[in-house]
């Protein structure tokens with residue numbers, strides 16, 4: 236193992252310990268690219284020097300900044316548009332039928348990045364105000380990244396971000412132009428709540444969510460960590476609720492806590508086979 240390899244290992248172990256994300260050999264190129272801004276700012280020359288600094292006891296802040304820089308926050312409005320069509324046309328109406336008595340829906344976007352997924356869901360409700368007028372609807376967005384959560388809470392998007400995935404009518408209906416950026420208005424922000432949280436921790440509201448989205452988060456977990464994440468997600472979703480994963484993700488061969496739902500398109504329902512673990516509320 237060269238010095239460079241050992242340094243990469245230190246950085247990869249830090250990321251895995253804090254987030255569950257694996258920096259496999261094929262993603263090693265990401266390290267220097269993702270850390271270039273931090274290197275410039277702190278005058279660090281290379282990964283070897285960074286690894287030495289990380290080995291100093293008690294430098295928690297540097298470790299946090301490294302982890303933040305290595306996380307991949309790629310997201311955009313209505314990502315995998317067909318999935319949102321299924322949510323809008325089948326899943327949400329069906330859930331609403333089942334909850335017609337208490338008129339309450341709880342949705343969790345786990346690994347929500349900078350909030351586009353949460354606000355895409357919010358737009359589904361906001362574009363039919365009459366239908367949802369007397370409903371109690373909350374969409375909780377969580378992410379391990381404090382920076383991503385802060386951006387989601389600001390709900391202000393650049394011209395580049397606002398153009399990704401959203402129709403012009405939605406853009407002008409739900410966002411207000413504001414000095415070169417686009418601020419989400421209360422018409423959609425009122426549905427959203429945010430919190431910093433790891434999907435590997437106990438869920439924020441156990442067994443309470445009608446729908447959980449965890450899309451493009453578990454891809455870089457190893458098998459054991461991914462299984463643990465599915466256990467946590469299974470503890471969060473109601474017995475008749477649903478989990479939605481990203482395109483190209485599946486539960487098949489990964490966990491026995493979910494099985495494909497008939498409605499398809501990345502949707503899974505909790506199995507009744509596996510016993511529910513007793514929960515300690517975080």
Ligand SMILES: C[S@@+](CC[C@H](N)C(=O)[O-])C[C@H]1O[C@@H](n2cnc3c(N)ncnc32)[C@H](O)[C@@H]1O
Pocket residue numbers: 254255256306307308309310311314345346347348349352377378379380383432433434435449450451452481
């Ligand atoms: C690629 S983005 C996906 C965002 C959104 N779900 C989507 O599909 O557009 C992955 C997000 O997962 C977050 N993440 C990574 N590990 C996590 C963990 N253990 N718990 C919660 N969020 C995590 C990252 O910070 C990042 O914002």
